[in-house]
Amino acid sequence: MRKLLFKSLVLGPLTEPAPAASEEALAELAARVNEVSRRRLGRSLSIREVDAGSCNGCELEIHALNNILYDLERFGLRFVASPRHADVLLVTGPVTANMREALERTYRATPDPKWVVAVGDCARDGGVFSGSYACVGGVSAVLPVDLHIPGCPPSPTALLRGLIALLESTA
Amino acid sequence: MAALNDILSSGEPVPRHAPWPRAVVSRGAWQQAAGRLQAGEWSLLALWGDAWGDASGERGFAHMAVLEAATAQCAVLSVACDGNRFPSVGRVHAPAIRLERAMRDLLGLEPEGLEDARPWLDHGRWGSAHPLGAAQGSSARQYAFLPAEGHSLHQIPVGPVHAGIIEPGHFRFTANGETVVRLEERLGYVHKGTESLMAGASLEHGAVLAGRVSGDSTVAFSLAFSRAAEAALSVEPPPRAIWLRALLAELERLANHFGDIGAVCNDAAFSIMHAQCGWLREQVLRVAESGFGHRLMMDRVVPGGTLCDLSPGAAKAVLGLVAKLRTRFPDLVELYENTSSLKDRTVGTGVLSPALAQRFAAGGYVGRASGRTFDARRTPGYAPYDSLSFEVPVVQAGDVNARVWIRIGEVGQSLAIVESIVAGLPAGAVRVEMPASHAEGDREGVALVEGFRGDVLAWVRIGADGRIQRCHLRDPSWFQWPLLEAAIEGNIVADFPLCNKSFNCSYSGHDL
Numbered sequence A: 001m002r003k004l005l006f007k008s009l010v011l012g013p014l015t016e017p018a019p020a021a022s023e024e025a026l027a028e029l030a031a032r033v034n035e036v037s038r039r040r041l042g043r044s045l046s047i048r049e050v051d052a053g054s055c056n057g058c059e060l061e062i063h064a065l066n067n068i069l070y071d072l073e074r075f076g077l078r079f080v081a082s083p084r085h086a087d088v089l090l091v092t093g094p095v096t097a098n099m100r101e102a103l104e105r106t107y108r109a110t111p112d113p114k115w116v117v118a119v120g121d122c123a124r125d126g127g128v129f130s131g132s133y134a135c136v137g138g139v140s141a142v143l144p145v146d147l148h149i150p151g152c153p154p155s156p157t158a159l160l161r162g163l164i165a166l167l168e169s170t171a
Numbered sequence B: 001m002a003a004l005n006d007i008l009s010s011g012e013p014v015p016r017h018a019p020w021p022r023a024v025v026s027r028g029a030w031q032q033a034a035g036r037l038q039a040g041e042w043s044l045l046a047l048w049g050d051a052w053g054d055a056s057g058e059r060g061f062a063h064m065a066v067l068e069a070a071t072a073q074c075a076v077l078s079v080a081c082d083g084n085r086f087p088s089v090g091r092v093h094a095p096a097i098r099l100e101r102a103m104r105d106l107l108g109l110e111p112e113g114l115e116d117a118r119p120w121l122d123h124g125r126w127g128s129a130h131p132l133g134a135a136q137g138s139s140a141r142q143y144a145f146l147p148a149e150g151h152s153l154h155q156i157p158v159g160p161v162h163a164g165i166i167e168p169g170h171f172r173f174t175a176n177g178e179t180v181v182r183l184e185e186r187l188g189y190v191h192k193g194t195e196s197l198m199a200g201a202s203l204e205h206g207a208v209l210a211g212r213v214s215g216d217s218t219v220a221f222s223l224a225f226s227r228a229a230e231a232a233l234s235v236e237p238p239p240r241a242i243w244l245r246a247l248l249a250e251l252e253r254l255a256n257h258f259g260d261i262g263a264v265c266n267d268a269a270f271s272i273m274h275a276q277c278g279w280l281r282e283q284v285l286r287v288a289e290s291g292f293g294h295r296l297m298m299d300r301v302v303p304g305g306t307l308c309d310l311s312p313g314a315a316k317a318v319l320g321l322v323a324k325l326r327t328r329f330p331d332l333v334e335l336y337e338n339t340s341s342l343k344d345r346t347v348g349t350g351v352l353s354p355a356l357a358q359r360f361a362a363g364g365y366v367g368r369a370s371g372r373t374f375d376a377r378r379t380p381g382y383a384p385y386d387s388l389s390f391e392v393p394v395v396q397a398g399d400v401n402a403r404v405w406i407r408i409g410e411v412g413q414s415l416a417i418v419e420s421i422v423a424g425l426p427a428g429a430v431r432v433e434m435p436a437s438h439a440e441g442d443r444e445g446v447a448l449v450e451g452f453r454g455d456v457l458a459w460v461r462i463g464a465d466g467r468i469q470r471c472h473l474r475d476p477s478w479f480q481w482p483l484l485e486a487a488i489e490g491n492i493v494a495d496f497p498l499c500n501k502s503f504n505c506s507y508s509g510h511d512l
Helices: A002-011 A023-030 A035-041 A057-064 A100-109 A121-125 A156-170 B004-010 B027-038 B094-107 B194-198 B203-210 B215-232 B239-267 B271-292 B312-338 B340-346 B354-359 B364-368 B377-381 B400-424 B481-488 B493-503 B507-511
Strands: A045-051 A077-079 A088-092 A115-119 A135-137 A147-149 B022-024 B042-050 B060-068 B073-081 B085-087 B110-112 B153-158 B170-176 B179-186 B443-450 B455-462 B468-474
Touching: A002 B271, A002 B312, A023 A147, A023 A156, A045 A057, A045 A100, A045 A156, A057 A088, A057 A156, A057 B215, A057 B271, A088 A100, A088 A121, A115 A121, A115 A156, A147 A156, B004 B022, B004 B027, B004 B073, B027 B042, B027 B060, B027 B073, B027 B085, B027 B094, B042 B073, B042 B094, B042 B455, B042 B468, B060 B455, B073 B085, B073 B443, B094 B110, B094 B481, B170 B493, B179 B481, B179 B493, B194 B203, B194 B468, B203 B215, B203 B455, B203 B468, B215 B239, B215 B443, B215 B455, B215 B468, B215 B507, B239 B271, B239 B312, B239 B400, B239 B493, B271 B312, B312 B340, B312 B400, B340 B400, B340 B493, B354 B481, B364 B400, B400 B493, B481 B493
Parallel strands: A045 A077, A045 A088, A088 A115, A115 A147, B022 B073, B085 B110
Antiparallel strands: B042 B060, B060 B073, B153 B170, B170 B179, B443 B455, B455 B468
């Protein structure tokens, strides 16, 4: 392990520079985030991820946000294990009929003020799964959505740009 | 002892089913087949229902895909479900139980003799029962977990929303102190009705849906679907496409194995491996993005070939990636092997016996860590793997450590395969047109593809108009999830994440 740690020291950090906040996301958020909640939160948001029916493609890219190249936590954004600790619900997937109640209960367990970010094309409107007997549709069919991050799946950079926009409008 | 060929010839062969034979057999022959599975002479590859009826349209069919070990022959057997009933296979062969419960939920086909009357995918929230069959009524919402009785037992319900960034599912633990006495899984939360969306879809759209059955196996699923469709319509994709598909499949295997090796170590609180492996995974995804236009290589494999080619620049990037991975990965393997605190967590944890792995025909690293040598690239085998030399690592121990080592071994093999593919890639086109329609009526095809997690099966029936009538996609997780319940028994609750990650079953692929 020592050898590896030394090598890493010599190599320097692998983390990449931060991307700019997404313009579209800033525009979408401007309408939704109010001054009061901005003051209450400061520059830090805790995120609870909820897979409400995704194919797990979005989860793979959300996972990548935590790797050393994207390093989400340097922005004051971090994933938490419980909705009770969260400010933001990051929801993926066309909401399936079987997950609807779990998603609603997760939302109710999240303290106010809270934001819902719908990640991926399925979370917008059901994507390729819209029209299925087993899907309710996009996340907005169940919860009020503050921000959409499109993509199938969105790249970690696209996710970062969206989340940084959320941070900038809430901070 | 009836061999597979005897049972096939006792039935009525179905024309235009490729490449394996399919026969409609009697109920007696179906029960004999269940007996061969029970005896361990055959492996169950898939079991699914089909509302497709005879001329009157009043009965469905149950199909099973099997592999006979002695002859390495694969076939599909079908039995008519008069009165929507068929003899249960799960009654004598446990791996079929959940598949039959799903058939009952989706099509209303009743497996006669199946003890477990509970639903599986249907949580009573679809609005109507049997969405793939003649839809009628709605089903119940209550679900009785299996009882566990005794002094000092307590239950721990977990999920469907888990603590990490993972898919939803419910785990019901019964524990005695720290020790797990029983784990019962309840899945189906991410059931999206993919097979109903397949019905009536074009092949093009079918490939898009297949690519979203399980995002981590998007190449494997779109490859299985494409090969099944090509088999049905007797289309031979160009050699270059066949090789390119294998390149994408191996890159997918590499990316997932790096992710898994890191994540298993992370669940043992050894985060440096997670950080390093995450970096390796990212390198693979970036080469995929720059070379093929999508980090996960979604929608690149289509019926008829591929939608991407390998430019000379991309070939160089792929070889550069192999060189980089070969330099960095051995240090991590050494670190894994020499860190006793980490090995203390993985060795002897979550042991899956070879007998169970064999009985459930567990694919991928789950099977190969427990002595099952099966690899779909070898048996039944498909191009271009027949002309590539590679080894299939197999160990017997069956613990978390063994499942990590199989992945480490497979990383080495995939790197070599990637190199040989880039070196031997045939020239020419990467895609042929699929026929828009055909004259002979329904045509059926089946394919088995080795994804990173194990063998993926796709079966498709295409109508004369070129549209999909029925498509069944079977994720390897169907035969791995039940084994996780067995592997965790007697372990401590705190080791469950470690065991679960070492299996890394797909929820979405299973729930479909």
